[in-house]
Amino acid sequence: MGRNTRKRRTPMATKAIAASAALALGGGGLIWANFYASAHESNDSAWNQTKAADAQVATISCPDVGQKLTSVPRGARSGVYTELANLDKQITEAYTRLASTRQAQANDANFVQNAIVSPLKDKRTATLDRIRVSIQRAGGSVSNSLSQLAACTTQTATPQTNAGEADGQQQDGGQASASPGQDGGQQQDGGQQQGDGQNDGQQQGNGGQAGNGPVAADFVDITQVQGNAQLGVGANGLKANGNSGSRGSFTTRCGTNGNDNHNTDNVIVAPGVTNGAHHLHDYVGNQNNDAFASDQELAGAGTSCQNQGDKSSYFWPVLRLQDGSQDFDQNNDGGGKEGNVGKILQPAQAQLKFVGNKRGNVVAMPTALRIITGDAKSFVNGLGNANVNWSCTGFENKVQLEDKYPICPEGSQVVRTTNFQSCWDGQNIDSANHRTHVAFVQADGTCANGFKAIPQLQVRLVYDVPAPKIENGQVVNPYAVDTFPEQLHKPVTDHNDFINFFSQNLMSKVVNCINTGRRCA
Secondary structure, eight states, X not given: OOOOOOOOOOHHHHHHHHHHOOOOOOOSSOOOOSOOGGGGSOHHHHHHHHHHTTSOEEEEEOOOHHHHOSOOOGGGHHHHHHXXXXXXXXXXXXXXXHHHOHHHXXXXXXXXXXXXXXXXXXXXXXXXXXXXXXXXXXXXXXXXXXXXXXXXXXEESSOSSOOTTTSOSSGGGOSSOOXXXXXXXXXXXXXXXXXXXXXXXXXXXXXXXXXXXXXXGGEEEGGGSOOOOOTTBOTTSSBSSOSSSOOOEEEEOOOSOTTOOEESOOTTTSTTOTTSSSSOEEEEEBSOOSTTOOHHHHHTXXXXXXXXXBOOEEEEEOXXXXXXXXXXXXXXXXXXXXXXXXXXXXXXXXXXXXXXXXXXXXXXXXXXXXXXXXXXXXXXXXXXXXXXXXXXXXXXXXXXXXXXXXXXXXXXOEEEEEEOOOEEOSSOSOOTTSSTTEEOOOTTSOOSTTOEEOOEEEEEEEEOOOOOEEETTEEESOEEEOOOGGGXXXXXXXEEEEEOOBOHHHHHHHHHHHHTTOEEO
């Protein structure tokens, strides 16, 4: 397999693109929401919590600074996005050191705190200060609480609560009902309720082909799960189409990435940063998407979609079979060097469908609208922005899993389904944290805060996956989505990305089909 090999631009060119990008973020200040209260705790307190847990430290948990940004001055965006990517890189390096020093940890109870966590805090403090300076130079203001996000803690693989309510954003769209617990970033957090077998699966490390997951407790035999799904119910618990409103649909056929268009960038979250995702993405639709792509380049790119009027970019983390095999990126950043190993699985099907709103008509999406759904860091962030559906063919109308990978019976395929946010603020194509410009519908199907209903993208990915086996508390030949290394390949970290580049004529057709109740393709 290959990857997107377009020539990388120089840093100066990158800055020019970032400066000219059409991101209507608005505002000149930096606004923070719901800080992690635990950031005030001392390092000694956090370390005592870890020792008291009587379980091996599994990963590093840090406050997600990017999720706290709701407004960044235009002149500061390039610098801020670069520094946010640096924070991710620092966590990756700290996790790598954590995973490679197990013997030293066994010999010295203070090793993790002294040799990993404290130095990481120092690096993050310096990075956060550069973010502050960048914002202030651009005329923005910074909360005094910024420095409180520097401290990280350790986390076991069996978190007891989740931080889902801490983020305070798009809670109506969360896939799970996140009960309030400890604030995010602490050892007991993680947004995932693990099964009783988790500790057994951890006794010999963190599982998986690269030693960083998944483990046996991340899987469940779907035939043993009590039915919990309803036909047509989306991530927000509502039917996408009711007996009123806009009941049509539009399906775009863009293939299954048979041309192996991959990279480990993320032009939405980390524009201009190579390997900003730290994991590999599948790309369908737009064929020119990497970290350095401008809106103009995306608009002029080729597309894998049958309808050439759809140059939108659809991308998601690859799914891999960890059966001892290697793939083209075994020795690459974002691949094997960061714990994403095994055979990359191409979807057998990739269904991309836009549906309507059950209360009324939808309006056209603006060109270059960016939507991220799900949270790639939800194992440590909590479930506040998680949006995950795992199932098997033949079971989709019965069982939808949030924090487990399904073990499907013979003849059944693994299914990943994602329902995107379908309310837009009517002004911005992106926001500083890439979330607040869009939202899920409310319980009654309406959009809150004056937001407008737009076509809802639904992505359904189907895979032929050999069923894993659980033997003596260990998982044999597991499969897993690519993740940031410290997220341990947890199923709850699945996510999906979309950038709209429908032509205006085709978007008008999409809206018309949906609003008039027709099924179009």
